[in-house]
Amino acid sequence: MIVELSKREIEIITDLLEEKLESIGILGDAGERFDHGVLKEKLKLLAEECKNERGAGRKKKTDPSEVHRLKQAGATQEEVARKLDISISTVRRNWK
Structure with missing residues (x-):
């Protein structure tokens, strides 16, 4: 990078x-x-x-309810990823 x-x-x-x-x-x-x-x-x-x-290891797991809350508020998957500082694949996994 x-x-x-x-x-x-x-x-x-x-x-x-x-x-x-x-x-x-x-x-x-x-x-x-x-x-x-x-x-x-x-x-x-x-x-x-x-x-x-x-710190070692992965970041703490994302709370799927945060993804759902932002989804209900009308945010796109990209916006959710940026706001929660997580990858787009994590958002997609929790989007359902």
Whole structure:
């Protein structure tokens, strides 16, 4: 998936990444040197930490009554998917 980002969004992401790298000890003094093994290990730890923040496994199941409520209100399947942040196939499965 390719996502178009504005210059400001890129700056925000870069700042957040720098803060995160500093917090786990990768960035520090500009003159500080480290070998690639240490960097690789710390980036692996950062990736694991981010994975845990996101949570593992599938999202919680969708309540079919929410799909039916929006259907009764006149929403299309695409609108229901967007409003509930679920896939269109999940909406179709619960549309009946």
